[in-house]
Amino acid sequence: QIARRTYDLLKKEPNIKVYMTRNEDVFIPLNVRVQKARTLQADLFISIHADAFIDRTVKGSTVFALSTKGASSSAASYLAQTQNEADQIGGVSRSGDKYLDNTILDLVQKTTLTNGVILGSSILNRMKGVNKLHKPSIEKAGFAVLKAPDIPSVLVETGFISNADEEKKLNTAAFQIQISTAIVNGIKDYLKKRKK
Template identity: 65%
Template sequence: MSHSEHNQTRRRLVKGIGALLLLSVSPVGFAATASIVAVRVWPASTYTRVTIESSTPLKYRQFALSNPERIVVDLEGIQLNSVLKGVANQVQTSDPYLKLIRVGQNTPKTVRLVFEVKTPVQPQMFTLKPVAEFKNRLVLDFYPSHGADTEDDPLLALLREYNDGDLQQAVPAQTDTRKPGRAGRDRPIIIMIDPGHGGEDPGAIGKYKTREKDVVLQIARRLRTLIDKDAKMKAYMTRNEDVFIPLTVRVAKARKMQADLFVSIHADAFTNRAARGSSVFALSKTGATSNTARYLAQTQNESDLIGGVSKSGDRYVDHAMLDLVQTATINDSLKFGSEVLKLLGGINKLHKNKVDQAGFAVLKAPEIPSILVETAFISNIEEEKKLKTAKFQQQIAESIFKGIKAYFANGGELTLADRS
């Protein structure tokens, strides 16, 4: 399924003072009675997401009220059920944006949801067609208003740009982000750590319900701790909480922070539970180097479909990006990946003895050597158990960390200096 198959509805909520603004009505033309099967709330520091999952596409409208600030969503052709009645209990007191949710049968055929917010927000609302295990979804993202300070959180600004449709393929280099000089000698080596999936997108799920998004975040935090203890390095993370971040935004953050290396951490599944072992992948400009690499790239690239991305940024996701990728960057990625793979072989069986390649969207920063580490197969019962242990998580983190050091010890900083 491609991005173009998604419903292109994306409405902008323009807030009025003391006014009721009717802003969007979903496409009409269906007669099936919809039933709400799930409502989920995902609070995070960057934004709070609410997803309403339905058996059929939802007909809806949204508007704003003030004093106090409220976002109202009317679901038409819907009857109040136990799922909707329980939504108020999903709001956490620590949620930065949502204060409470009220729900009621507004008319015989309309359910009204009222979202009272703690701070001025700029909501984004869009629909998603069924994908993976999900049915039709209505997505509400509550972003802080543009007046908020984002200097300490470049990701927040990137998320806004993405949803405004302003995120360009080539994010301009920020000359004040990276100190001049050679990485590891004159300035710290900047490592961008990318824990896969998050929020609405759980990633792969093991037989015993272990979620990929949770395991890789724990490993990423362990890796960040190791890196930040080294005076010659500095770590950043694309996410440090259970939040959905689009693949394009992950790449853009790495470029904005002028990262020297990019490491995406995963624990994927395969159709056969017997599949096991650690793997490392780099980008390919031409095609996948194996069927496994092709399959994994396809499943990883579907994260945006599962996590839910509005149509606003689609035209920037691919196309010319591959043309910008330098052969030298891919070669460095392969060298970097080889160092990590060798070390992973000391703690776990290797799925393959060489770095595999495929068209992973998250590895497409043209000037940053980037690898994707499949720590183990969460679909394999034995490896799922290992992934849950602090010991194995630490071993994975240490293998990646030592691989970073080995790459630079073998001249990695020279190629980065040439690229700068």
């Protein structure tokens, strides 16, 4: 519901096109979701989830961006997969020179990582007015869903469904709208601050 509400809010924004990698409760492999975003030449990728943990007292919202370690392994994997294919790196055609291509990918990925952190921080800053934060600043991890080498990507954990209080909030339209609005406002803040 939060993803759908976010989608509906973004559709109302001028100059923004929004796509869902899935529109129903079916499993789509993480790499397929990322590939879909790359095929659409997305400018950013946001994955929205509800968190869970064995300790039912744990609560709060979290935003993750790709860690440098995850980025490096992603870049190596990406280059290996596309070694013999005509492809683009961040909108620039591959040269065929692996050293030049590595340099281009490195530059693109540095900008992507920087923008991922700006996007995540912008969303987190908006979410702190809606829900308690699980961590006060953006987290970094090597989640597969964040590993597009040329698309700033974040994972938004809206709250802990394993926490009784947050589960109740997550099921209310009011909270869903607040979280969706925070995500959209964070995206709009990011668009003003991003590195080009």
